[in-house]
Amino acid sequence: NAGVTQTPKFQVLKTGQSMTLQCAQDMNHNSMYWYRQDPGMGLRLIYYSASEGTTDKGEVPNGYNVSRLNKREFSLRLESAAPSQTSVYFCASSTFMNTEAFFGQGTRLTVV
Amino acid sequence: KQEVTQIPAALSVPEGENLVLNCSFTDSAIYNLQWFRQDPGKGLTSLLLIQSSQREQTSGRLNASLDKSSGRSTLYIAASQPGDSATYLCAVRPNNNNDMRFGAGTRLTVKP
Secondary structure, eight states: OOOEEEEOSEEEEOTTOOEEEEEEEOSOOSEEEEEEEETTTEEEEEEEESSTTOOEEOSOOTTEEEEEOSSSBEEEEESSOOGGGOEEEEEEEESSTTSOOEEOOOEEEEEO | OOOEEEEOSEEEEETTOOEEEEEEESOOOEEEEEEEEEOTTSOEEEEEEEETTOSEEEETTEEEEEETTTTEEEEEEOSOOGGGOEEEEEEEEETTOOOOEEOOOEEEEEEO
16 A cells, blocks of 8 residues: 655756646545645645645645646646745645545755 | 644653653644654654544554643653654644644654
């Protein structure tokens, strides 16, 4: 059982470049999330999808877009990367919004 | 806005000690609280989930308690081992908000 799988694991971008972070879960979960983790700040929610077909902004959505492609997949897109978006990005999923959350292994993104 | 604090930020103990990690939150209107473990460069592993109606949850050597009225949770680790060395994060899910709020974590080192 793979759980939550994120690709890529590492990425270096130049300022202004775009990229999409991929996330897939095989637990038949309804809800999926994207977080970023920065030193000393804990994890902060970027966007979430309570169920297939819906997406909503979290605490820090600026500069990002998301797509809930189907029940399994939830992608995060950076249209024009900025150095402030250098971070570790985590995807998570849960059965519903108020149940136990499971996390992927993270994507370490550096924007130069 | 819900704020979650974890003190201390770092803790070092000799192997075999029993220890307590603390998590406090500012708004007692929570749906549940979840404790995670994070190893360096890795994702988050769910340890325990406590619903707001519960006082504690146990898994092996771990015991988590919840006191909603005082805005506090503790994670008790019995007979600590070097393999317990990791960062421990608590996260609170508010009642009427889909944003799970994280503390910055406690970095635990258990010395052989």
